[in-house]
Amino acid sequence: MDSGICYIKPEYLVTEADGGSAAANTENSENNKRKREDGEEVQAGGKKKWDKKERKRGQNKNRPVFKDERYSHLCHSLIDGTGGEACSLDNCRYVHDLDAFLAAKGEDLGLECYVYTTKGYCARGVSCRFAKAHTNEQGRNLKREDYDDKAPPTTCNGVSSELQVRLRKHDYDFSRSKELIRMAEKLRDARKLKEKQEKENNQSEGTVTPPAGEKQPSDTAEMLDAEQHTDSKSKPTATGCAIDDSAIGRDADQKPAVDFREKLVLSPLTTLGNLPFRRICKEFGADITCGEMACAQPLLKGMGQEWALTKRHQSEDVFGVQLCGNNPNMINQAAQVIHETAQVDFIDLNIGCPIDLIYQQGGGSALMRRTNILELTVRSCAALSDRLPFTVKMRTGIYADKSVAHELLPLVEEWGASAVTLHGRSREQRYTKHANWAYIEECAAKAKRMPVIGNGDILSYEDYIERRTLAPHVSSVMIGRGALIKPWIFQEIKEKQAWSPSSGQRYEMLQKFCNYGLEHWGSDTKGVETTRRFLLEWQSFLYRYIPEALQTAPPQKINARPQKYRGRDEMETLMSSGNAADWVKLSESLLGRVPESFTFVPKHKANAF
Incomplete structure (x- = not known):
């Protein structure tokens, strides 16, 4: 692990005399855990020997996850309280005893x-965990006078019931896709x-072969150009909100819908x-957002859980969906x-995912070695x-010792990609080494437009x-873990100065996230616990932020581990804790007490701080 130490000012350090009880921060225990995972120093034959053990990595696959049972849900006919239309389903599996449901729901x-x-x-009505705010004395759900039921929703995308049926019955017309694949195969075969x-x-003739990807004048090249530029009238109109229609600069020939x-x-x-x-990051200044990686097969099966990853909030003015x-x-x-049914501004292909299951099935980063498959995919999707x-x-x-992006990037451009994002690590490295920005610059310099x-x-x-100084040919910057640790990094970059939020300001950010979660996942018990789960997952990164006022030499580096310290107040100390029990305690101050026998284990085993 390539990490350093973030040194803390002496007045905030936790000493042995403190016993560590005053500091919720557990970085020393994290370091000790890392040492135990790396190996133990043992005495053998009078000499010290390092007994290497396999380090934990990947996901905590056997972790307990809270699941809200289906039979605990209230029937939709009773959502607005008594007095509505009776349930018309003979075999409805939801709860119809309103009094029993309300008694089991617990306090608001x-x-x-x-x-x-x-x-x-x-819309959650009486099942809402804040129902008293919008129910009358008779227990009926209320609508405010200014409520407009015809107003457009604040989120879009997802799968409709009609689309779901068409996909599951294989009734969707994919003739356009099949045509594009056939065309891509012809182009690939002609290139070979x-x-x-x-x-x-x-x-x-004894001449030197030109570099891969470099076009040479020939009848075949002319044929490739002729076939690649198909009649635009045969292509469906884009449904997303396009920006920057002007064609300027290095991208003038491509005329992209997104700059x-x-x-x-x-x-x-x-x-x-x-x-x-993503809403939090947009408020802090992120320009472009992209949904979570969605797998193609579940999307084509109409699985609602996978289609939920394509949902977009109205604040996301430039939004894309990533496919795998x-x-x-x-x-x-x-x-x-997605192009024909969803509102998106671009579609991204993930060929860098290091997850074992994805890789072993030939997806994600495995596509970097399956160039024939990659060429067909990029050519057909770009068209x-x-x-x-x-x-x-x-x-x-x-592999860490065999970089291939410098060879792939010019080819991907030739095949029609509008942009490429390069993460400066290999699949083998995951997140355990510093990103190689010198290599990113080497690859970026090979792109033509x-x-x-x-x-x-x-x-x-x-x-x-x-990084921008080191890599001048890089057009933009993508931020991942940095945004998880401090979402205000976008604001810092745009304002060109650090921002040191107080614990109160950070707590307000968490409250805002919870509000957005209740709006998105629902304010009933299931929605509250879903929001809590994602809040706790996020806290496994948020606690790594070290306030600038506590550091001896800011700014903080992403892989630097701090000395054991306490915050300037109790809340800051709690937020800096690496103990999952403290994260649960923090969530209870925002979302109420957790259900009985609730436990939380982060999804990922973090090797990198």
């Missing part, structure tokens, strides 16, 4: 319902034939890149149905629409300036 969590306050009506002919000519230059991009973060978190898959037909079909950019997110390669977005290890404005 507060006097004000955020959903009712902002919208004038709470051209390369074979050039290789044979070079061997017979990816000089932007701050929020990384598509699995689990943690949910809609409420191992089959070009499947990926292209998923891209087609879906002139106004819907298709982008690619990749790593340096699969396509914007290249750099990604990795940015936690402060100083980090941003250092």
